[in-house]
Amino acid sequence: MITLLIADDHPLYRDALRGALSVSLQDIRLLEAGDLPSTIEILNKEDVDLLLLDLHMPGSNDLFGLLHVLKLYSDLPVAVVSGTEDPLIISKIVGCGALGFIPKTAGANDIAKAIKSILDGNVWLPESVSGKIEEVDEAFSKLADNVASLTPSQYKVLCFMREGLLNKQIGYNLDIAEATVKAHVTAIFRKLGINNRTQAVLIASQLQLEPPVKAR
Numbered sequence: 001m002i003t004l005l006i007a008d009d010h011p012l013y014r015d016a017l018r019g020a021l022s023v024s025l026q027d028i029r030l031l032e033a034g035d036l037p038s039t040i041e042i043l044n045k046e047d048v049d050l051l052l053l054d055l056h057m058p059g060s061n062d063l064f065g066l067l068h069v070l071k072l073y074s075d076l077p078v079a080v081v082s083g084t085e086d087p088l089i090i091s092k093i094v095g096c097g098a099l100g101f102i103p104k105t106a107g108a109n110d111i112a113k114a115i116k117s118i119l120d121g122n123v124w125l126p127e128s129v130s131g132k133i134e135e136v137d138e139a140f141s142k143l144a145d146n147v148a149s150l151t152p153s154q155y156k157v158l159c160f161m162r163e164g165l166l167n168k169q170i171g172y173n174l175d176i177a178e179a180t181v182k183a184h185v186t187a188i189f190r191k192l193g194i195n196n197r198t199q200a201v202l203i204a205s206q207l208q209l210e211p212p213v214k215a216r
Contacts, residue, residue: 024112156174
């Protein structure tokens with residue numbers, strides 16, 4: 001019995017994927033999550049053979065969700081499922097450690113092939129981008145590893161810093177004290193090996209991080 005976790009915030013897509021996989025694959029057990037916290041909660045409780053991860057579900061926001069999961073579960077096979085088919089983004093996804101990239105436009109047969117290939121230990125990419133993927137350099141790999149060490153709260157602060165918000169504004173958006181924001185900023189600088197906001201913004205931009213939805 002193979003256990004797959006579908007982590008995507010769109011119930012209709014989860015239903016469609018569940019239907020396609022149930023028909024295409026035998027002896028499969030499907031679990032579902034709608035955001036990054038619930039994904040982590042399930043991974044802590046269940047023995048999952050493959051995670052199908054949406055880049056844009058709540059808490060994930062592009063590459064952070066992938067980096068965070070791989071940091072916590074280094075042996076877990078992860079395939080990213082996304083609507084984007086940008087070769088640059090996919091190159092970074094694979095460079096961060098994902099074993100596959102499955103477009104949301106992929107048909108049931110292609111999804112089944114991708115899952116079987118990844119479970120066999122291979123990296124699976126759609127034919128449309130397989131010849132366009134570039135290897136990431138060592139500097140990006142180190143940067144990604146440093147970002148993976150951030151907590152979700154620190155990551156949110158980093159994203160708001162990228163938007164140019166001051167500590168007071170960040171605290172307002174996250175409903176936390178300004179002193180707490182300052183503590184997060186200090187931790188971010190230490191973990192990323194930097195000493196100013198300009199460097200933090202550059203790192204966030206290189207990873208193409210998007211700011212989280214504002215709380216109010």
